[in-house]
Amino acid sequence: xxxxxxxxxxxxxxxxxxxxxxxxxxxxxxxxxxxxxxxxxxxxxxxxxxxxxxxxxxxxxxxxxxxxxxxxxxxxxxxxxxxxxxxxxxxxxxxxxxxxxxxxxxxxxxxxxxxxxxxxxxxxxxxxxxxxxxxxxxxxxxxx
Amino acid sequence: xxxxxxxxxxxxxxxxxxxxxxxxxxxxxxxxxxxxxxxxxxxxxxxxxxxxxxxxxxxxxxxxxxxxxxxxxx
Numbered sequence: 001x002x003x004x005x006x007x008x009x010x011x012x013x014x015x016x017x018x019x020x021x022x023x024x025x026x027x028x029x030x031x032x033x034x035x036x037x038x039x040x041x042x043x044x045x046x047x048x049x050x051x052x053x054x055x056x057x058x059x060x061x062x063x064x065x066x067x068x069x070x071x072x073x074x075x076x077x078x079x080x081x082x083x084x085x086x087x088x089x090x091x092x093x094x095x096x097x098x099x100x101x102x103x104x105x106x107x108x109x110x111x112x113x114x115x116x117x118x119x120x121x122x123x124x125x126x127x128x129x130x131x132x133x134x135x136x137x138x139x140x141x142x143x144x
Numbered sequence: 145x146x147x148x149x150x151x152x153x154x155x156x157x158x159x160x161x162x163x164x165x166x167x168x169x170x171x172x173x174x175x176x177x178x179x180x181x182x183x184x185x186x187x188x189x190x191x192x193x194x195x196x197x198x199x200x201x202x203x204x205x206x207x208x209x210x211x212x213x214x215x216x217x218x
Binding site for chain 1: 176177179180183189191192195
């Protein structure tokens with residue numbers, strides 16, 4: 001397994017655990033209503049999000065900077081990962097939009113806290129989709 | 145009728161001819177990862193012209209001794 005592929009796999013596994021942790025904390029602490037009222041809770045969630053993103057970025061940067069770990073094929077695969085990221089973000093946004101519209105159709109308005117949650121979730125999806133895109137690239141063998 | 149092009153290589157054969165050079169050794173000499181050599185040998189990846197020259201140089205042969213361009217009519 002190529003070093004970048006290994007990192008992408010670890011990134012995906014750790015990322016899924018990170019997402020589960022965020023969702024569990026979110027639900028245990030009281031969900032959307034608490035999130036919109038409690039500033040401390042919002043800070044905890046922001047901390048989890050930023051901490052996870054930093055850990056992922058450091059992991060990817062250290063892999064890319066180590067000489068001999070990444071070659072032209074790896075860079076080609078890495079360069080194609082944004083296609084998967086784009087689709088993942090697009091699909092997530094579509095799911096959020098349809099779900100929120102259908103749920104809050106009768107009220108005629110969506111609670112103001114949701115755009116914030118949508119933004120956070122899309123950030124997470126974007127990061128996870130990069131790892132997924134890299135793994136798909138290796139699975140396809142670097143073919144165009 | 146369309147023309148389909150394919151790049152074939154003799155890397156596995158050349159490694160055998162060079163005292164069973166390992167994939168790792170070739171990768172180190174050519175400046176790529178072992179996984180790329182594996183992908184090349186399996187015909188799953190076509191290298192850049194730079195890497196192709198580096199592989200040929202690692203074997204001490206010309207580019208066309210390693211890579212062959214084939215065009216077939218379909």
